[in-house]
Amino acid sequence: MEQTAYQDWAWVRPMLSLGFCLTVAHGLDPQTLADRLGVAPEREVLRRDEAVDWFEVTEPVVRVGRVAGWAFAFQEYGAEAGRPDALRAAAVGTEAVTVWRTASALGWFGYARDGEIVVAFELDSPHRRTGSAPQELVDVLARVGLPTEQAWPARSPVSPVLPGLALLTAVSGVRLTGADLDGPLLTGEITG
Secondary structure, three states: OOHHHHHHOHHHHHHOOOOEEEEEEEOOOHHHHHHHOOEOOOOEEEOHHHHHHHHOOOOOEEEEEEEOOEEEEEEEOOOHHHOHHHHHHHOOOOEEEEEEEOOOOOEEEEEEEOOEEEEEEEOOOOOOOEOOOOOOOHHHHHHHOOOOOOOOOOOOOOOOHHHHHHHHHHHHOOOOOHHHHHOOEEEEEEOO
């Protein structure tokens, strides 16, 4: 199990109770990913604190950037940027990965390629995978500590979101930090 992978995403822990979504797409620029996710054309390049002041938290706001050849979209207080239709749109002609958690503790992982969801599952039920090739990432799931034949342990001190993010890193190579999200990043509201 890659315990260090959990540590790489420890900065996300304060957001777990509020909900968030991270979607990454290979080879796209931030504008293209924003378009595919349904971000309104009225976009600003803002630092995180400026985005909070500008948009507050009443609407689904996404901050979009680029790292290691992948565009990323990060949404706090919601998961609209990781809906299955948004993931499929992000993956048209490429591949995309999403991990999200809502304030009600529902969490989801999805991997899509060429506009089709290949592997998807609720983070607390990684053994119930769906998609066109649900077995495709089984070895990677096991490597990052997600059980492949049973549910996530209910009494685990680790949220399944953390190995979900480690899985995103294993698939894409993307590893963000809190500083990456401080920006400035392209910022706008999801309207679709």
